[in-house]
Amino acid sequence: MKIVVLVKQVPDSGAERNLRSDDSTVDRDSANNVINEMDEYAIEEALKLREAHGGEVTILTMGPERAAESIRKALSMGPDKAVHVLDDALHGSCALATSKVLAAALKTLEPDLVIAGAESTDARGQVLPHMLAERLGAAALTGARKLTVDGATLTIERQTEEGYEVVTASTPAVVSVWDTINEPRYPSFKGIMEAKKKPVQTLSLGDLGIDAGEVGFGGASTAVVEHARRPPRQGGTRVNDDGEGGVKLVEFLVSEKFV
Amino acid sequence: MAEVLVLVKPSQGKVTKSTLEALTIARGLGEPAAVVVGEPGLASSITDKLGEYGAAKVYVAESDEFGDYLVTPQVAVLEKLVRDGEPAAVLIPSTQEGKEVAGRLAVRLGNGVLTDVVSLDTDGIATQVVFAGSTIVKSKVSRGIPLVTIRPSSVTPTPAPTTPSVEPVAVALGEADRLARVKERVTEAKGARPELTEASIVVSGGRGVGSADNFKLVEELADLLGAAVGASRAATDSGFYPHQFQVGQTGKTVSPQLYVALGISGAIQHRAGMQTSKTIVAVNKDNEAPIFELADFGVVGDLFKVVPQAAEEIRKHKA
Ligand SMILES: Cc1cc2nc3c(=O)[nH]c(=O)nc-3n(C[C@H](O)[C@H](O)[C@H](O)COP(=O)(O)OP(=O)(O)OC[C@H]3O[C@@H](n4cnc5c(N)ncnc54)[C@H](O)[C@@H]3O)c2cc1C
Ligand SMILES: Nc1ncnc2c1ncn2[C@@H]1O[C@H](COP(=O)(O)O)[C@@H](O)[C@H]1O
Numbered sequence: 001m002k003i004v005v006l007v008k009q010v011p012d013s014g015a016e017r018n019l020r021s022d023d024s025t026v027d028r029d030s031a032n033n034v035i036n037e038m039d040e041y042a043i044e045e046a047l048k049l050r051e052a053h054g055g056e057v058t059i060l061t062m063g064p065e066r067a068a069e070s071i072r073k074a075l076s077m078g079p080d081k082a083v084h085v086l087d088d089a090l091h092g093s094c095a096l097a098t099s100k101v102l103a104a105a106l107k108t109l110e111p112d113l114v115i116a117g118a119e120s121t122d123a124r125g126q127v128l129p130h131m132l133a134e135r136l137g138a139a140a141l142t143g144a145r146k147l148t149v150d151g152a153t154l155t156i157e158r159q160t161e162e163g164y165e166v167v168t169a170s171t172p173a174v175v176s177v178w179d180t181i182n183e184p185r186y187p188s189f190k191g192i193m194e195a196k197k198k199p200v201q202t203l204s205l206g207d208l209g210i211d212a213g214e215v216g217f218g219g220a221s222t223a224v225v226e227h228a229r230r231p232p233r234q235g236g237t238r239v240n241d242d243g244e245g246g247v248k249l250v251e252f253l254v255s256e257k258f259v
Numbered sequence: 260m261a262e263v264l265v266l267v268k269p270s271q272g273k274v275t276k277s278t279l280e281a282l283t284i285a286r287g288l289g290e291p292a293a294v295v296v297g298e299p300g301l302a303s304s305i306t307d308k309l310g311e312y313g314a315a316k317v318y319v320a321e322s323d324e325f326g327d328y329l330v331t332p333q334v335a336v337l338e339k340l341v342r343d344g345e346p347a348a349v350l351i352p353s354t355q356e357g358k359e360v361a362g363r364l365a366v367r368l369g370n371g372v373l374t375d376v377v378s379l380d381t382d383g384i385a386t387q388v389v390f391a392g393s394t395i396v397k398s399k400v401s402r403g404i405p406l407v408t409i410r411p412s413s414v415t416p417t418p419a420p421t422t423p424s425v426e427p428v429a430v431a432l433g434e435a436d437r438l439a440r441v442k443e444r445v446t447e448a449k450g451a452r453p454e455l456t457e458a459s460i461v462v463s464g465g466r467g468v469g470s471a472d473n474f475k476l477v478e479e480l481a482d483l484l485g486a487a488v489g490a491s492r493a494a495t496d497s498g499f500y501p502h503q504f505q506v507g508q509t510g511k512t513v514s515p516q517l518y519v520a521l522g523i524s525g526a527i528q529h530r531a532g533m534q535t536s537k538t539i540v541a542v543n544k545d546n547e548a549p550i551f552e553l554a555d556f557g558v559v560g561d562l563f564k565v566v567p568q569a570a571e572e573i574r575k576h577k578a
Contacts, residue, residue: 013508014527017390024396037509095372096365096402118355121508122390125374126355127362130330134366139438140330143355145502155442158329159503161270161354161454163447167329169439179509180502221371221402225384230395233534233553240546241560246568249540250576252556256538258460258484258517259573 001055001149001171003046004109005079006102006116006128008036009063009070013121023217024224025092026122028066035070038117040077041177044184046115047078049149056080058109062090062101068200075195076187082200083109089205092217095123099131101215104208106136112171113154118143118178129176139169145180261289261347262316264340266333266360267309268352269301271446274308276457277352279416281409282312284379286419288405289347292316293423294340296333298326306423313419320428326444331436333360338367339430346404348383353408354456361408370403375512377413377535379405391508391527392534411456412514455487455504460517461533463489463506464499467522467543467562471499476566477521483573489513489533491523507532521562525550542566 011017011031018027046057059074059082061067071082085105119126133140144156155168205212213219239248253259263285268275285291293314295302302319309317325332351357353375365372376385383405387396464477481488490500506513508528518536525548541554542562551557558565
């Protein structure tokens with residue numbers, strides 16, 4: 001099975017993140033840039049499928065030059081190779097344009113299965129996997145907490161508010177996964193060494209036959225008008241439990257009319 | 260007045276609060292038209308409720324087959340309504356499915372999309388709260404009409420009763436809409452507690468709760484307050500509580516009137532899901548826990564002492 005895993009580099013969600021004051025894009029210079037956490041689960045799921053069914057796992061990333069670090073990190077977990085869509089004209093691209101570029105790259109790779117994270121920690125859009133399925137005419141099995149593969153038939157379990165759904169489709173398909181699906185492996189020393197030699201193909205917009213005007217700020221379908229830091233919340237009253245902590249807590253709730 | 264389409268999110272035959280919130284926001288932009296997509300009989304049971312919250316029109320697309328597919332029936336119906344009717348905007352509750360509908364629809368229409376919007380101005384400028392609640396962004400859709408998903412609990416739904424006209428919409432699914440099929444829908448008993456993202460009070464437990472069994476304490480306090488129960492990732496990962504109740508970056512975003520954090524340290528990723536709560540209360544034995552930086556009322560103490568005492572006090576108060 002030919003599997004492509006979509007990996008996005010994002011600013012670490014555990015530290016302060018900012019938008020740039022000049023063009024309102026994510027400030028990557030001041031951030032610690034890491035693999036989007038959900039995408040590690042996507043990689044793990046692909047590796048498990050390769051172990052069980054054979055085939056090949058390719059990492060696909062669209063992102064600036066420094067995203068190459070995340071690609072190497074991803075490869076150190078075990079995938080075979082990577083494709084990096086890299087072009088200065090991509091800076092400022094909206095989700096719609098990103099999906100156009102990734103779909104074009106996927107068409108050159110002709111995968112049976114595309115696995116993505118369910119959402120990215122920076123955009124939190126959850127929109128890319130369905131956008132890609134729509135553009136590729138592939139089935140969308142999104143938000144999986146479990147994936148089973150039987151020949152060309154894929155079945156997922158998807159958590160809902162009411163319980164869960166079992167959804168099935170044939171390849172080619174786009175699957176997106178949550179962190180409940182598996183436990184990503186840590187790269188081994190051998191994996192890290194091997195990753196240095198694995199092939200990473202760089203594709204430009206020209207290679208994909210996409211005009212620079214269709215992406216970036218010029219081709220964007222959404223625009224930031226303004227942004228500002230939200231004033232941090234102020235802590236209020238704090239009491240030490242002297243044996244009456246629960247009573248004081250309820251006094252507060254009563255004063256605020258919650259009880 | 261221009262029509263504003265609001266995709267109805269039903270849950271077990273009822274209209275969700277997130278739908279009523281979207282209708283409330285829609286009224287600021289034009290005349291709300293609710294869009295009901297589902298199996299036959301769905302619309303008739305919810306039309307009154309939609310009218311109560313200002314839907315001047317209810318578009319009804321019903322088919323036996325719609326329940327077999329995720330997302331694509333809604334996309335097909337909205338695509339048709341946008342192409343035929345030139346609405347001023349499309350509003351969709353920001354659930355997983357809602358965002359997916361919006362993404363797919365955006366591609367079909369070549370229209371920009373904004374997710375997790377908390378408010379929408381008359382001129383279509385949308386406000387989002389990003390980066391774990393630390394940054395406010397105002398954006399607009401610059402290609403097409405405002406196509407936005409509305410984050411739950413962004414507004415208080417207010418009634419504006421009308422008697423809606425009902426208009427059937429006939430849409431046939433295409434081949435590409437039928438690629439993924441729902442084989443089974445499993446409903447899990449969830450008791451009488453309110454929906455996590457819709458509750459006006461949420462009581463959450465973290466690693467400090469210590470075990471699945473101890474979560475009974477969290478549930479007890481929640482039930483006394485009529486609250487939903489939430490959990491930190493450490494608590495769900497440790498198996499103390501089911502994953503679907505996780506609050507935070509990778510879980511649910513909640514914005515209740517009151518959020519009670521028990522044995523939760525308050526990591527950035529947890530704050531991401533609860534920072535916009537109106538009032539925050541925390542119980543933690545560590546005076547240095549970052550959760551206290553945002554708590555309106557904090558008790559530094561052992562939750563196994565504080566919570567049972569609080570429960571007892573509430574009972575006394577109620578009696
Ligand atoms: C990409 C990414 C996404 C993440 N997404 C989420 C998310 O969606 N939601 C989330 O919650 N986390 C998320 N996390 C994890 C987050 O960073 C924290 O690890 C997690 O929130 C910690 O949970 P906790 O506060 O319950 O546990 P801890 O940090 O271990 O805190 C437990 C607290 O309980 C207190 N305590 C212990 N015993 C008692 C007692 N008897 N009485 C009172 N207090 C007591 C301790 O003092 C401590 O402050 C994410 C992390 C990453 C990297
Ligand atoms: N620039 C990108 N390059 C590769 N994959 C991406 C990119 N952006 C998003 N994705 C994938 O799409 C998923 C969902 O992203 P989002 O819709 O932004 O929440 C991510 O988890 C990634 O797997």
